[in-house]
Structure formats: C-alpha cells, structure tokens
Amino acid sequence: GYGCDLIIPFLTQGVSFFNEDNSAVVEISFNGTTVHDELNPTLVTRFGNYENRQVSLIWFRLKSGASAVVTVRAWATP
Numbered sequence: 001g002y003g004c005d006l007i008i009p010f011l012t013q014g015v016s017f018f019n020e021d022n023s024a025v026v027e028i029s030f031n032g033t034t035v036h037d038e039l040n041p042t043l044v045t046r047f048g049n050y051e052n053r054q055v056s057l058i059w060f061r062l063k064s065g066a067s068a069v070v071t072v073r074a075w076a077t078p
Helices: none
Strands: 014-019 025-029 037-039 047-051 057-064 070-075
Touching: 014 025, 014 037, 037 047
Parallel strands: none
Antiparallel strands: 014 047, 014 070, 025 037, 025 057
C-alpha cells in the first residue's frame, strides 16, 4: 500500500483542486485505490471542485509527466 499524500485534519464540507502544471496529468483518489478524478492541464478538468463532499484523506498519482504542483483548498463549517 501507498501512504496518503494529503491529510486534512477535519471533515470537509467542500474541497477544490487545481493542477498548476502545464503538461502533467494528476489522478486523485479518496480511498487510495479508485481514481475519482483526473486533473488534466490541457482540458477544463485542470480544476476540480467538490461541494458537500466530506473527505479527510487524498491520494495523488502522476498519470503522465515527471512532476506537478497541485493546489488544494478545503473548507468546513463549525
């Protein structure tokens, strides 16, 4: 098994992702095995937004490219 790439220490109400790379494609998983989304910088899927999605663990995997930078923003209401 792979370790989680990002741990958010609270249950989210929403989360968004942005692939800042110009060529690398990044896959996202919320359970470590299933690919739930793909951030492709050449398509509109460069950005992913999940409203009303509770997550606390996120795995990232490069589908193509040598490296990438992904911005993650998560929020919750008290």
